[in-house]
Amino acid sequence: MLNERASRRKDDSTPPPGKLSSPEMDLPNVLPGFEQINRYWDKRQCVFAAKILPGEFYVSKQGEMIVTVLGSCVSACIRDPIVGVGGMNHFMLPEQRENMVASRRESDESTRYGNWAMEFLINEILKLGGRRGNLEIKLFGGSRVIQGMKNLDVGSGNVDFVRDYIRQEGLKIQSEDLGGTFPRKVLYFPDTGSVKVRKLKSIANNKLLERETQYAKQIKGKPTQGEVELF
Amino acid sequence: MTKILAVDDSTSMRQMVTFTLKGAGYDVIEAADGQEAFDKAKGDQVDLVLSDVNMPVMDGITLIKSLRGLDSYKFTPMLMLTTESAGDKKMEGKAAGATGWIVKPFNPDQLLSTIKKVLG
Numbered sequence: 617m618l619n620e621r622a623s624r625r626k627d628d629s630t631p632p633p634g635k636l637s638s639p640e641m642d643l644p645n646v647l648p649g650f651e652q653i654n655r656y657w658d659k660r661q662c663v664f665a666a667k668i669l670p671g672e673f674y675v676s677k678q679g680e681m682i683v684t685v686l687g688s689c690v691s692a693c694i695r696d697p698i699v700g701v702g703g704m705n706h707f708m709l710p711e712q713r714e715n716m717v718a719s720r721r722e723s724d725e726s727t728r729y730g731n732w733a734m735e736f737l738i739n740e741i742l743k744l745g746g747r748r749g750n751l752e753i754k755l756f757g758g759s760r761v762i763q764g765m766k767n768l769d770v771g772s773g774n775v776d777f778v779r780d781y782i783r784q785e786g787l788k789i790q791s792e793d794l795g796g797t798f799p800r801k802v803l804y805f806p807d808t809g810s811v812k813v814r815k816l817k818s819i820a821n822n823k824l825l826e827r828e829t830q831y832a833k834q835i836k837g838k839p840t841q842g843e844v845e846l847f
Numbered sequence: 848m849t850k851i852l853a854v855d856d857s858t859s860m861r862q863m864v865t866f867t868l869k870g871a872g873y874d875v876i877e878a879a880d881g882q883e884a885f886d887k888a889k890g891d892q893v894d895l896v897l898s899d900v901n902m903p904v905m906d907g908i909t910l911i912k913s914l915r916g917l918d919s920y921k922f923t924p925m926l927m928l929t930t931e932s933a934g935d936k937k938m939e940g941k942a943a944g945a946t947g948w949i950v951k952p953f954n955p956d957q958l959l960s961t962i963k964k965v966l967g
Contacts, residue, residue, distance in 0.1 A: 648933070731859045732952040738857070739930045743901050748856065784858050841957050842932065842950025846965065847941045 644678050647744070658683075661803065668706050670831035673733070675703030675740045675806075682804045685816070687761030687828045688771040690778050690794070693754040693804040693811060694737055696746030702806025703741060707733035708774050708828070710835040729835060730777045738785075753782060754811055755792040756802050761825060770832070771795065799824055848874045849966065850891070854884040854898035854907065855928070864897065864928070867955040868962075881905025885913050892919055895966060900929040900936065908936075908943045915944035924965040928953060 643655055644664055653674050658665040658681060665681040666674045670689055674682050682704040684691055695702025709726040742748065758775035775794045782789055793800070793813050803812040816824075851873050853864045858879075865875045876893060878884035882905040884898065896914065900907040907927055914920040924946040931937075932950045940948055946965050949958065 728863060728952070731863060735857060735860060735951065736930055739901060743931070748903065781859060784862075786858065840952040841954035842952055844947065844949050844957065844961050845937065846947040846961070847945060 644680065647675060647677065649740075650674055655680075663805075668704060670706055670708065670828060671733075671835070673703060673705035673737045673740070675701065675737070675744065677701045677744060679805075679807045682806065683802070685799060685801050685824055686757035687759060687799045687824050688757070688774060689828060689831075690755060690757040690771075690774040691802055691804075692734060692737060692778060692782075693756070693802070693806070694741060695752050695806045695809055696741055696750040697752055697809060698750050699745045699747070700807065701741050701744045701746050702752075702804075702809070703737055704802075704804050704806075705733050705737040708770060708832060708835075709777055711768075711770070711832060727777065729840065730774075730781065732840060734778070734781050734785075748787070751787055752790050752809055753787055754790050754804075754809075755779070755782075755794055756800055756811070756813060758794045759796045759798055759800065761797075761799055761828065848872070849895070850874045850876065850893045851895045851897055851962070852876045852878065852884055852888055852893040854878045854881065854896070854902070854910065856880055856899065856902040860899070864958075867958060868897075870955075871959050873962075881907060881910035881913075884910055888914055888920065889917065894923065895962060896920075896923060896925040897928055897962070898925070900927055900931050900940070908940055908945075911940065911945050912943040926961065926965065928958075 653672060654667045656665055661681055663681045665683050667683045668674050677700060684706045689706055689708040691704050691706045693704045707730065709730045755778055758771040760769050760771050772795065798815040798817055801814045801816060851868055853861055853875055855861045856879050861877050865877060868875045876887055876891065878887050880902045898907040898910055911925050926947045926949055927940050927945050928949045928951060930951045937948050949961060
């Protein structure tokens with residue numbers, strides 16, 4: 617019954633009477649695991665949208681738009697154009713503890729965190745039928761917005777990581793808009809692969825700065841782990 | 848030396864797992880999919896299998912099922928290490944003969960203590 621309703625909703629382009637002014641009532645079904653993501657009808661783009669915050673990711677199989685605002689954080693927009701599934705993440709690497717200098721890449725907590733952010737997005741796409749060989753990857757963000765200890769450029773650390781990750785995984789970057797000094801608003805359309813990027817040059821970025829600083833604090837030194845069950 | 852077969856289609860994941868295991872003194876063999884893992888395990892008896900679930904060519908659950916079909920792997924501990932946390936997938940793993948289910952992200956200490964526990 618549920619499926620029948622969902623497919624009718626997708627196929628029928630004529631909204632039922634009385635629904636014209638409130639398309640948000642008809643939000644497309646969300647994939648399991650993404651129920652907490654903020655979704656809405658975007659009047660400007662005339663499309664259903666999902667807005668992701670630092671530390672979140674979202675994957676869609678239907679014509680939705682994924683939106684985020686990036687300062688020092690980076691986002692990977694990844695899709696399998698053949699299978700028709702794609703998504704976006706939004707993350708930064710946690711700042712290293714002061715005594716962890718020149719530790720090996722595989723061992724440092726900071727890199728591990730980035731690996732998980734990329735792994736979760738790619739795995740979700742693969743789980744929904746995507747294939748590694750088909751993946752189309754676009755990278756955004758990593759501007760000089762927040763500064764770490766010793767005036768470290770947090771953005772450029774994130775950029776280096778995400779480029780390294782893609783190379784190490786044997787994947788290819790289709791396009792990128794990384795670094796610089798301005799925050800970015802990114803609109804991603806996984807069904808077509810198109811991305812709209814707007815550099816935020818004039819608006820007050822206090823909210824963005826606050827959000828990223830809070831996220832940086834939240835992930836610093838916090839060990840990440842999932843559950844373990846022995847049968 | 849205890850030998851562990853680490854299976855994951857992501858190079859970064861394999862490196863992270865291998866680094867953790869080698870640091871704890873284990874010998875590690877890597878494989879990028881279930882089929883490669885099956886072939887390596889047949890040629891070289893390992894003491895524990897640590898495998899991802901969603902992989903190309905042969906997935907982790909089929910790998911466990913196939914290995915359990917071999918006399919030499921009837922009692923070998925086999926752990927799944929995956930982003931999958933859904934109950935039905937877990938039950939599928941259990942039915943295939945997995946010893947346990949670890950949801951990513953893993954914490955190195957937690958991974959090592961789980962391995963120690965199942966190795967007995």
